[in-house]
């Protein structure tokens with residue numbers, strides 16, 4: 016069997032990671048514009064001031080996408096490019112940039128998937144308390160409405176949030192992403208609550224302004240992969256995916272971030288374990304948050320081997336010498352298979368892999384080409400898992416490879432190359448890698464070559 020006929024083959028990027036032009040045409044600062052220039056925050060002082068210069072080269076990039084044959088392109092909109100202060104005045108030139116990009120995509124038969132928030136919060140809003148401010152859901156909904164009014168005649172697919180686990184968890188629990196603070200648990204849980212309210216309020220705006228809109232959400236987490244297919248190991252992995260750890264380590268918990276949005280309630284175990292630090296949950300809040308997405312997006316890169324341990328589970332160490340990517344992440348080829356299966360079982364909504372891919376140490380060889388056989392193997396095996404999940408009954412709507420091109424990998428700067436297209440940051444030359452050709456062929460035959 017192959018992928019459904021309408022399967023969405025795509026590739027993804029995000030604004031801060033590729034655009035550059037941080038203050039051009041009236042753009043305001045984002046928290047990443049500020050953070051990346053603070054000493055010691057990003058590897059060797061790298062920043063996104065130029066990145067892939069996509070703001071100026073988007074047409075060249077769209078031509079490459081057309082050559083790649085992707086059916087859909089997932090990009091993000093920079094909130095401070097559209098609203099420099101985060102609220103109030105709209106920067107028409109900023110909106111025009113996305114409008115031109117969208118027109119170009121559509122002219123090449125590529126469906127735009129716009130993410131509204133991929134971590135570059137307007138710095139001005141951060142100064143007003145950011146996600147801690149009770150007005151923050153409304154700020155976000157107003158911004159979503161502006162985008163909908165400007166692009167909604169052509170953009171029908173929106174993703175509200177990318178990886179809230181990271182922009183709240185890594186940023187405010189672990190303090191290693193912008194703005195790099197470590198806040199008390201009750202405050203981070205309040206932020207998470209506001210983010211979910213923002214998802215709900217923005218979804219309502221999008222739905223009222225664009226009647227045929229399709230909305231997604233793109234959280235993430237490593238997937239517990241059972242070490243055998245025995246029922247008890249599979250059950251253990253499922254539990255590990257959705258259970259709140261007793262130590263209250265909540266920020267990567269799938270159910271905390273997804274149950275409210277998908278099912279309209281916080282998970283009971285989380286409510287019990289986090290009881291002393293819960294945010295104020297208004298009477299109508301859960302109804303607002305439960306603006307159920309049309310597709311359930313999930314970014315999946317990694318698995319954690321898990322086995323049954325009594326009624327619970329136990330993480331198992333990866334075997335010595337087992338595969339790792341350049342970013343030092345273990346590779347578990349079955350993570351898409353199990354992740355999609357578990358998520359579809361729990362939420363019953365078509366799953367879209369909104370990101371998957373690998374970092375490798377790529378460079379142009381003597382022959383001028385960029386050979387990346389490991390990435391081809393990684394994508395091939397993950398896609399096999401995705402197809403198997405679909406054959407076994409999970410509804411799988413699409414797959415966005417991360418990333419269309421090499422880009423700025425947050426606190427790791429330009430260390431990691433995740434792209435199908437190699438970017439020379441000195442000259443801005445783009446070189447499609449071998450995996451580009453491989454993915455092109457895969458798309459052409461709807462995965463029949465796998």
Ligand code: NOJ
Pocket residue numbers: 029032177178314370417423424433
């Ligand atoms: C998830 C994030 O959404 C993206 O911004 C990042 O570059 C990739 N994963 C790789 O770490």
